[in-house]
Amino acid sequence: MATTVTRIEKLVGKRLRRKEDPRLITGTATYVEDIKRPGMQHAVIVRSPHGAANIKGIDTTKAAALPGVSAIFTGKDITHVGSVVCGADLPGLRKPVHHILAQDRVYFVGHPVAVVVASDRYIAADAADLVEVDYDVTQAVTDPEKALAPGAPAVHPEWPDNTAFLYHQTGGDIDKAFADADVIIKQRITSQRLVPNAMETRGVVAEWLQADRALTLFTSTQIPHLARTILAGQLGIDENRFRLIAPEVGGGFGSKLNVYAEEALMGFITMKINKPVKWIESRRENFQVTIQGRGHVDYFELAAKRDGTMLGLRLKLIQDLGAYHQLLTPAIPTLSVLMMPGLYNFRNIDADVVGVFTNCVPTDAYRGAGRPEATHGIERMVDLLAAELNMDPAAIRFKNFVQPDQFPFPTATGLNYDSGDYGATLQKAMDMIGYDDLRKQQAAARAAGRLMGIGISTYGELCAFGPSPATPAGGWESATVRIEPTGKVTVHTGTSPHGQGQETSFAQIAADELGVPMDDIIVLHGDTAIIPYGIGTFGSRNTAVGGPALYYALQDIKEKVKKFGKMLLDAEEVTFENGVCRDPKTGKEITIQTIAGAAYRAMKLPPDTDPGLVATKFWEPSNFAFPFGAHIIVSEVDRDTGEIAIKRYVAVDDIGNQLNPLLVDGQLHGGAAQGLGQALWEQAVYDDNGQLITGEFMDYCMPRARMMPWIESSHTVTPSPVNPLGVKGVGEAGTIGSTPAMVNSVIDALSTLGVRHIDMPLTNEKIWNLVNGAKA
Amino acid sequence: MIANAFDYTAPQSLDEALTLIGNGAKPLSGGMSLIPMMKLRLASPEHLVDLGRLKELSYIREQDGELHIGAAITYYELESSTLLLGKCPLIAETATHIGDIQVRNMGTLGGSVAHADPAADYPATLQALEAKIVLRSATGARTLSTKDFFLDTFTTALEPGEIVAEIIVPIEPGLTGTSYQKFRQPASGFAMVGIAARIRQQAGTLSLIRIGVTGLSGSSYRATNVEAALEGKQPTEENIRAASALVGDGVDASADLHASADYRQHLATIYTAKAIRAALSRSA
Structure with missing residues (x-):
């Protein structure tokens, strides 16, 4: 008797609510702080109050x-433990040996000097206060x-030049580009230090089972x-006897794309004291x-050229690395x-980067990691060129864009x-915001003495990091x-989602491919004892690299399902669609659930086929993916106070195909908030002694809901040819796109006062000083 | 971020609380300032006495033509009190500028007054209202004007063993207009400057004007020079601007990461005018 196939509707592309949300x-949900082990001790770290x-x-x-x-424990106890690992390599890179506890000197405020372990956290905190460190x-x-x-x-005596x-x-012919130029625009542009501020601070629970050496x-x-x-x-133990679990992770933004001293330190402690130990980072520590x-x-x-054609770009980049190298x-x-x-x-670039040691905590990957700085730079330079040539900032962009027929487009940077x-x-964003009319409104506003800006x-x-040869x-x-x-389905992913929503979007992929209900699928991640080796979550790679791995694993398992279907x-020949194998000749059908039972019961097996239904795929991308977009912000500056009001924010993002537009919105909105945070509010400010003076939320200004504009969001869809899902990645796009739009908007507002650039x-x-200074 | 060990008492009566405080215990109210200081170990009191649960300090009542507010009344209770909204709306309005909902549910008027943070909102409002602050100890009570109470940065006239027990504010005749205008420090939400204005008009002139200032300097104050410049005058835009420009005269303006002294002075001028205009629009 044939069954009737009822569900044909595809779930990929649907705006579905997140499967992970109910527990959150x-x-x-279980975060590290929620984990308790019998006999567990608590660690508090004694840290340097001095920058050097x-x-x-x-x-x-x-x-x-x-x-x-x-x-x-102090520095002398841990000399046999491996120092903090830097996974990056550059020719001639100087790598300070950063022990997990300081040896004879400290070089940033917060440098771990000693660790106190006690039966509860309060005692540990009191005892930490009693550790006396004599500093020079x-x-x-x-x-x-x-x-x-x-x-x-x-910062390090052995390298006095820091x-x-x-x-x-270099790429192309930079000297020729500058020789051919009619105009050369020069600008110093800073991207200030930012504190990632994941909602959950870091934390570790470590438990050593001596009998198992585990x-x-x-x-x-x-x-x-x-x-x-x-x-x-670092700890000198066998990797296969080491189970590392990332439980619920309350955000990272790159700050947890790292391996920190405290993780090795807790491993060291539990192996020493033979009891489980917990360390939870305080918010103050998180800042520092x-x-x-x-x-x-x-x-x-x-x-x-004077017609607006860009020829080449030179960059001298001074990177504040901090006191040592993290991952x-x-x-x-x-x-x-x-x-x-x-x-x-344009095909001519020349970049000189100098990495500088300072007595600050290291910089490392934070949402966008290097790309926001670059984007802010080029997007500011384009506006400066437009201003110099008295061209419209949209027109100059259209003139210089890589054109659709140029893809795949090899850049000057390789x-x-x-x-x-x-x-x-850009055209879509301009249409949405009514660009031409807006410029007319701006002219009227200016005539009335108002400071209105339009920033693109x-x-x-x-x-989608990335091809293996191009990654650390x-x-x-x-x-x-x-x-x-x-017939229930368990998916393991080597990515480690912590807010991105792959428990939902990956279930959508599996549901479509296997024809089973969403609720029959669970997606597991973040436990090395369960999940095959994976690389993790960063660089907008979950969907664009983890997604195809899943897609191909599903293709493999579908083949096996069909073999069993054919036999049964x-x-x-059989077709497999909507969870049903069908013999086109007879019209007879069998469901994936029945097939699954038969595959494990294994009364009979198809030729050259093993029992069970499990497939694993390791997928290597051939290229990165390159999302893009256009953000336009309309702002108005209050002459009296220097306050900036965001009047409109239009974002058109092209992230390729979208698995779940609700997740896309969440990523883009959160990203835009962080990007506006950099543009308007956030800054890690150190004094000359190395004290972080914006080391708490009283002074470090995070974007709040009430400070956010309404974002008018839309998309174009250009599938990526790099992967079978056609996806590009959306985790960082909003952060990268928003910052220069905001800054360009305010500078445009002040341009009538002669302002050309403002640092974030x-x-x-x-802003008030600029308005006021212009008046004087 | 863990406080030192301390004892905690939730007394049953105000007398019991005052006895303990007389013996050196530290009063705790909403804990919005004290607890963070303790967690950072900037304060390490040995014994906390919780005033926040005392019914005896939790009231808003009309009495002898004035409004009496118990020190343990929370910001939320202030902003939602129909009695205050009707008879002294400035004190209700001020609460809406404070923190977030969580802070307003916990923080108390008495706590804010006793702490005397130079950027707290209520000191400006109480200055403008010419409020009276009732202090109590195990041995007695006394009532001070805001001028006599707020002395300096985090410094008040409170003696050891004394607590802020009650705030007395006037019932405003219907013709009084009031407003609190605040420029937030973007990170903390505290007042970079906060200006409370209280105004009465008679026959087209200002018969009464009171201006309370917070955030600009180390302590809240009444801008009597602004008041003097406007009292008896017509509230023209020109007069308002000229008077508002006096708000920081002779004041040693604070400077920090978020605002220089010059910028604070400038904001105080702008916000004084803003508060006066808003108060005017509310006075018949």
Whole structure:
């Protein structure tokens, strides 16, 4: 008897609510802080209050005497533990050996000096206060340009020039481009240090089972497998006896794309004391010792013809690295170099990067990682050129865009842009906002003395990391599909979603391919004992690299399902659609659920076929993917106070095909909020002694819901040819696109006062001073 | 971010609380400032006495032509009190400028007054209202004007063993217009400057004007020079601007990462005019 197929509707592309949300919004998700183990001890870390100092002595006597204290460790105890790993390599890169506890000196505020372990966290905190460290304070340097000046204090005595590396990249013929130029625009542009501020701070629970020589470590990370490999090396234990679990992770934004001293330290402690140990990072520590983003001083020079044609771009990039290298610290500015041409059709670039040590916490990947800085740079330079030539900023962009027939487009920096129609996104954004009419309104506003601005950003992004040869670790991703005997489906992904929503979007892919209900699918991730090796979540790669891995695993398992279907239907050929195998000759059908039972019961097997229904795929991308878009912001500046009002925000983003537009909206809105945060409010400010003076939310201004504009969002869809899903990645796009649109808008508003450039953040006082200064 | 160990008492009566405080315990009200300071170990009191639960400090009532507000009344209770909205709307309005809903549910008027944060909102409002602050200790009570109470940055006339027990504000005749205008420090939401204005008009001139200022300097104050410049005058835009420009005269303006002294002075001028205009629009 044939069954009737009822569900034909595809789920990919649908605006579905997230499967992961019920546990999050009912407060029942398990974060590291929620994990308790029998006999668990608590660690509190004693940290340097100084930006630079020599350690003359550490006295732990009083702390050790406090009842409840089980152990105290200092630098001398951990010399056999591997130092913090930098996975990036550049020619001539100087790598400071950064021990997990300081040895004879400290070089940033928050540098771990000792760790106190006690039966509860309160005792540990009290005991940490009793650890007496005798410091000989030395001079610190926190500004990267000052650090490069002769005679600056040396962050590391062995390298008095504070230079970690010099990196040069060139493409085309930059000298000719500048020789041919009618106009050369020069501008110093900074991208200030930002604090990632994931809602969940970091945290670790480590448990050593001595009899098994086995370590279990829960940590709030974006890269469980890579972290396990690295930590196993640091701790000198077998990787296969080391289970690393990323439980619910409350955001990362790149700050957890890292392996930190505290993770190895907790592994070390549990192995020493033979009891489980927990460390939870305080918000203050999160500000001070978790990596920060950006930290650029960029000197741009743009060569162009008088008709607006861009010829070439020079960049001197000064990267504030901080005091040592975290996992990818030195690699981040090289991503800026890769994206420095933006969406524009010029083939001549020259970039000099200098990586500078400062007495600050290291910079590393933060949402966009290098690309926002590059995009801000080129999008500012295009506006400066337009202003110089008295051209419309939209017109100059249209004139210079890489054209649709040029794809795949090899850039001067060695990338190969996959697909796009940059003019179409900008045109759509202009149509949505009514650009021509808006310019008329602006002219009227200006005539009335109002400061109204229109800012455009046309951004491109390099994401979906990435081909393995172009990444510090592998760039592939893994997926496993298990169809259980009842036909329920378990998906394993090597990515490690922590807010991106792949438990939903990956279930959509599997539901469509296998023809089973969404609710029959679960997506597991983040546990090295369960999930085959994966690379993790960063660089907008989950969907664009993890997605295809899943897609191909599903193709494999469908083949096997069809083999069983053919056998069970006694057919020569079968089709498989909507969860049903069908013999086109007889019309007989059998469901995937029945097939699954038969595949495990294995009374009979198809030729050359093993029992069970499991498929694993490791998928290597052939290229990055390159989303793009156009953001336009209309703003008005209050002359009296310097306040900036965002009047309209139109965003047209092309991220290729969309699996779930609701998730896309969430990513773009959150990204735009973070990008506006950089443009308007956020800044990690250090004083000359290395103190972070914006080290709490009272002084570090995070974007709030009430500060957000309504975002009028739309899309164009240019599928990526790099992967079978045609997706490009959306995790960072909003962050990259929003910042220059905001800044360009405010500078446009002030352009009648002669303002050409303003460094971020655009604080009210900075704006007021410009308005006020212009009046004087 | 973990406080030192401390004892905690939730007393049953105000007398019990005052005895404990007389013996050196530290009063805790909403905890919106004290608890964060304790968590950062900037404050380490050995004994906290929780005033927030005392019914005796939790009231808003009309009495002898004035409004009496218990110190433990929360910002939320202030902003939602129909009595205050009807008879002293400035005090209700001020609460809407504070923090977020969570803070307004916890923070108290008495706590804010006693803490005397130079950027807190209520000191400006109480200055403009010419409020009276009732202090109590185990041995007695006294009532001070805001001028005599707010002395300096985080410094008040409170003696050891004393607490802020009650705030007394006037019932405003229907013709009084009031407004609190605030320029937020973008990160914390505290007042970069906050200006409270209270105005009465008679026959086209200002018969009464009171201006309370917070955020500009180390302590809240009444801008009597602005008041003097406008009292008895017509509230023309020109007069308002000229008077508002006096608000920071002779004041040592604060400077920090978020605003220089010059910018704060400028904002105070702009916001004084803004508060006066808003108050005018509300006074018949």
